[in-house]
Amino acid sequence: MVYTIVLLGIKENKFKVERIIMPVETNKKRPIKPPRIRQFGGSFLILLTLLLLLNFIVPSFFGPRLPQVPYSDFIAAVEAGKVERALVGSDRIEYVITTQTPDGKPVEQVFTTTPVAIDLDLPKILRDRNVKFGAPPPNQNGWIGTLLSWVVPPLIFFGIWGVLLNRQGGGPAALTVGKSKARIYSEGSTGVKFIDVAGVDEAKAELEEIVDFLKNAEKYTRLGAKIPKGVLLVGSPGTGKTLLAKAIAGESGVPFFSISGSEFIELFVGVGAARVRDLFDQAKQQAPCIVFIDELDALGKSRGGAGPMMGGNDEREQTLNQLLTEMDGFDANTGVIIIAATNRPEVLDPALRRPGRFDRQVVVDRPDKIGREAILKVHARNVKLADDVNLGTIATRTPGFAGADLANLVNEAALLAARQNRQAVMMADFNEGIERLVAGLEKRSRVLNETEKKTVAYHEVGHAIIGALMPGAGKVEKISVVPRGVGALGYTIQMPEEDRFLMIEDEIRGRIATLLGGRSAEEIVFGKVSTGASDDIQKATDLAERAVTLYGMSDELGPVAFEKTQQEFLDVYSNPRRSVSPKVAEVIDREMKQIVDNAHHIALSILHENRDLLEETAHELLQKEVLEGTQLRESLKQAKAPAELDEWLRTIRDRLS
Numbered sequence: 001m002v003y004t005i006v007l008l009g010i011k012e013n014k015f016k017v018e019r020i021i022m023p024v025e026t027n028k029k030r031p032i033k034p035p036r037i038r039q040f041g042g043s044f045l046i047l048l049t050l051l052l053l054l055n056f057i058v059p060s061f062f063g064p065r066l067p068q069v070p071y072s073d074f075i076a077a078v079e080a081g082k083v084e085r086a087l088v089g090s091d092r093i094e095y096v097i098t099t100q101t102p103d104g105k106p107v108e109q110v111f112t113t114t115p116v117a118i119d120l121d122l123p124k125i126l127r128d129r130n131v132k133f134g135a136p137p138p139n140q141n142g143w144i145g146t147l148l149s150w151v152v153p154p155l156i157f158f159g160i161w162g163v164l165l166n167r168q169g170g171g172p173a174a175l176t177v178g179k180s181k182a183r184i185y186s187e188g189s190t191g192v193k194f195i196d197v198a199g200v201d202e203a204k205a206e207l208e209e210i211v212d213f214l215k216n217a218e219k220y221t222r223l224g225a226k227i228p229k230g231v232l233l234v235g236s237p238g239t240g241k242t243l244l245a246k247a248i249a250g251e252s253g254v255p256f257f258s259i260s261g262s263e264f265i266e267l268f269v270g271v272g273a274a275r276v277r278d279l280f281d282q283a284k285q286q287a288p289c290i291v292f293i294d295e296l297d298a299l300g301k302s303r304g305g306a307g308p309m310m311g312g313n314d315e316r317e318q319t320l321n322q323l324l325t326e327m328d329g330f331d332a333n334t335g336v337i338i339i340a341a342t343n344r345p346e347v348l349d350p351a352l353r354r355p356g357r358f359d360r361q362v363v364v365d366r367p368d369k370i371g372r373e374a375i376l377k378v379h380a381r382n383v384k385l386a387d388d389v390n391l392g393t394i395a396t397r398t399p400g401f402a403g404a405d406l407a408n409l410v411n412e413a414a415l416l417a418a419r420q421n422r423q424a425v426m427m428a429d430f431n432e433g434i435e436r437l438v439a440g441l442e443k444r445s446r447v448l449n450e451t452e453k454k455t456v457a458y459h460e461v462g463h464a465i466i467g468a469l470m471p472g473a474g475k476v477e478k479i480s481v482v483p484r485g486v487g488a489l490g491y492t493i494q495m496p497e498e499d500r501f502l503m504i505e506d507e508i509r510g511r512i513a514t515l516l517g518g519r520s521a522e523e524i525v526f527g528k529v530s531t532g533a534s535d536d537i538q539k540a541t542d543l544a545e546r547a548v549t550l551y552g553m554s555d556e557l558g559p560v561a562f563e564k565t566q567q568e569f570l571d572v573y574s575n576p577r578r579s580v581s582p583k584v585a586e587v588i589d590r591e592m593k594q595i596v597d598n599a600h601h602i603a604l605s606i607l608h609e610n611r612d613l614l615e616e617t618a619h620e621l622l623q624k625e626v627l628e629g630t631q632l633r634e635s636l637k638q639a640k641a642p643a644e645l646d647e648w649l650r651t652i653r654d655r656l657s
């Protein structure tokens with residue numbers, strides 16, 4: 001495990017404060033939709049409208065417009081013997097009257113009328129007057145109406161369906177609505193080179209090989225070597241996996257396709273698979289190229305994990321199968337290289353790691369001190385630094401920071417300097433920047449009453465005194481009773497002097513004691529505890545649990561793992577327990593409690609021993625609000641270990657040195 005800056009804060013009462021966290025749009029890939037998809041719904045609607053219009057317009061073009069007369073006129077004309085012929089329809093009667101022009105020629109004139117109701121007398125009347133009559137021929141335009149009445153409803157249905165699918169961004173492949181949303185960068189446009197990536201030298205060295213494959217493929221294929229198809233980048237968030245993939249594309253000058261694993265998973269089963277197919281089609285056309293799949297775990301989770309009751313996750317499974325098929329399907333030497341990134345390699349389906357798929361795994365680790373300095377240098381290139389800035393010191397002060405955090409830090413410092421109207425970014429800006437990133441923004445607006453303030457002061461000094469005595473955890477750098485960040489009312493910052501990768505058992509006990517120092521001080525001074533220690537208690541219990549269930553540090557249980565997997569690259573600690581017998585569960589609980597109780601006891605005894613120092617420092621802190629630097633270190637040096645712990649502390653110190 002890697003040491004990070006220890007922040008021992010006192011938390012405000014969580015039960016009162018309800019926070020609404022507004023999700024912020026992350027840098028989600030915005031797809032460029034192929035125009036074909038969009039046109040599908042649009043052109044379809046236009047076609048539909050045209051057909052409907054035709055339905056109304058066409059009939060009116062057929063046949064001449066005839067003078068329309070009232071029905072009574074028609075009857076009158078019949079009875080007057082003027083009507084020669086009539087076509088009697090159910091809703092229309094056409095009839096011909098022969099008149100004479102002024103020069104004596106007979107002229108036929110056609111009229112129409114609408115029958116009033118079904119006039120059953122009409123045939124008789126017509127017969128009586130010797131009018132030739134019959135029914136009109138079937139409507140000539142009827143076929144269009146008939147056709148439309150059959151064709152239009154299904155078309156409307158398909159149209160609406162198409163539009164809906166379009167809106168959801170997917171659809172069955174048959175409709176080509178399942179185009180992948182991969183972003184296509186044209187050649188070299190990622191603009192990222194290997195010099196922009198620092199602190200991950202091993203990963204870079206391995207990936208430089210890929211660049212060579214892409215640039216001089218012939219060199220390898222000539223000898224019959226197969227170019228790797230897939231590379232899996234594994235590492236914590238923000239360590240530069242995306243950046244590395246872009247750098248490979250940038251260095252080799254090939255197009256870069258990028259898509260996130262979660263973008264494959266859609267509402268409709270089969271859409272993801274279609275998208276995978278399409279992505280590979282596009283990639284093959286653009287070969288050689290790099291296809292980057294971020295968050296591979298979103299689609300590459302082990303299959304069948306959901307259990308029979310859940311019915312599995314069909315969509316994800318199909319998408320994963322399609323991905324596996326596509327990866328097997330293309331020739332290694334086409335020059336398409338799939339780079340995937342994940343921070344949860346343990347959940348990936350083992351099939352993904354088989355030869356010919358993601359058989360190369362590159363770990364992109366959090367940078368060490370030297371790496372952090374290099375990354376700071378990369379990001380400080382475009383920032384004006386004052387002479388007092390020492391990037392090496394900043395690197396020492398930022399253990400556990402990933403590349404993205406460091407980039408953020410440089411920017412934060414520059415912003416702070418700009419706000420102060422400085423000519424250049426100073427070391428003080430960086431220090432404030434680190435504090436902001438570790439503890440959050442200062443919140444002077446959060447006003448505490450006197451009792452609360454006193455509680456916070458004693459609590460933080462309690463952490464500081466024990467932290468100063470415990471070996472291994474580093475120097476106590478700052479104590480503050482100025483509220484910061486989300487809910488922290490005060491905080492103590494403990495900085496390790498060096499990067500550490502292992503922690504011995506006694507150090508864990510010491511860490512737990514330090515975590516409980518705040519609460520113990522409250523107990524000693526006020527005889528009561530506040531809600532402020534909940535966060536400390538949580539962390540202490542987590543640590544005790546890990547000591548027992550993960551690190552095998554319990555004598556009674558021995559080196560047996562009680563947790564299933566280790567999520568190495570996730571920042572949250574949430575491992576599933578193995579199934580254990582109730583008896584073992586009881587022992588785990590007992591051992592955990594014993595570790596915490598012991599640490600609590602240590603904390604109490606140290607604070608009893610240093611009661612005067614506790615009072616003194618707390619008073620000073622209440623006055624000045626912030627204690628830091630040499631003055632703080634000098635006063636904390638007075639802390640004495642109680643006789644009973646002296647021996648124990650000395651042995652740990654010896655082991656560590």
Ligand code: ADP
Nearest residue numbers: 196197198237238239240241242243403404407
């Ligand atoms: P990941 O994909 O591992 O989550 P990113 O590659 O997206 O991380 O990193 C986010 C940003 O952090 C990058 O754009 C870059 O500015 C910075 N960064 C991360 N790692 C490094 C590194 N090793 N060197 C330089 N910059 C880095």
Ligand code: ZN
Nearest residue numbers: 009010518536
């Ligand atoms: Zn605390």
